[in-house]
Amino acid sequence: MTIRLQGLTLLDNQAGSNTKRVRMYLAEKGLEIRRENVEFSKLEHRTPEFRKINPMAALPVLRLEDGTYLTESYAICRYLEEFHPNPPLFGTTPKERAIIEMWNRRIELDVASYVTSYVKHQQPFFAEVLTQVPEYVEACRHDALKKFDWLDADMEGRSYIAGDDFTVVDITTYARLSTGKHLGLFFTDKHPNLLRWWDRIEKRPSALA
Ligand SMILES: N[C@@H](CCC(=O)N[C@@H](CS)C(=O)NCC(=O)O)C(=O)O
Structure with a gap:
């Protein structure tokens, strides 16, 4: 409905x-x-x-x-x-809420930030927004891939980024990585857990939104 x-x-x-x-x-x-x-x-x-x-x-x-x-x-x-608390996407208990907040900050500040910089330092559209440093683009790719290594290892044994349930953190991550993927920055075969996670999220009707 x-x-x-x-x-x-x-x-x-x-x-x-x-x-x-x-x-x-x-x-x-x-x-x-x-x-x-x-x-x-x-x-x-x-x-x-x-x-x-x-x-x-x-x-x-x-x-x-x-x-x-x-x-x-x-x-x-x-x-x-x-x-509109249902279905809950920000957790329901204090512990769940804190874990979701923790993961959202980790993803935004420590993972997605490299993807954002990778995009912003190469797209002419952003030339007005920040000082573009073309050499920084490859550094961002390198650092993003290192973060993916870490995240992939951490994801072992769980289905979603912040735990066993789909949350806003999966939305944060999927939305940002969609932009990265479009510009050639994505998980590799070194990231099987993340690739499986991606397939899981991509199948949700909301992925097309
Ligand atoms: N922290 C803001 C960032 C907003 C943002 O960067 N939006 C992008 C679109 S996804 C934008 O409007 N970019 C236009 C520009 O930088 O000129 C948020 O999460 O809403």
Whole structure:
């Protein structure tokens, strides 16, 4: 069953991993939100008008009924979880919640960050956003692969990144790696646990969101 949420608007674009994170989350929850497309190709997200909504000039953005803008994908998912706790994607007990938080930070700060830099330091689209260092791209690939080695070994014996259940951390990881994969940074045959995990997530209907 799909629940249509009234009064909320998601400013979105089909490209990008943080936007995908929110769409995957909504699909897993069976939630629908009115969407407005903000066109990256026309740089609509870098206009002065858009920067009043999000000074970070990025998507996704969730506009709430009272006009508040939530401008971080993880915060958007967390907000929605408060009202739609089932199926739980942020854990239910204090211990589960802490473990999920721990894994989400590990993935974002220690694994996905290399994938992000790998992308941002090579794509002309980001030249305006940061100082691109072309030599850094290969260093990021090297470091990301080392992180995959570690994560693969850690994943031995469990099905999902944060434990035995699918959580928001799987969404975080899948969404970011989708972008990496598209640009040639992905798991190798040295990462059988991660490749199996990828197949598991890819089969979920939300992976297409
Ligand atoms: N930490 C933010 C990052 C948002 C972000 O970087 N969004 C990308 C799309 S996935 C974006 O809008 N990039 C446009 C740009 O950098 O110009 C979040 O998780 O929402």
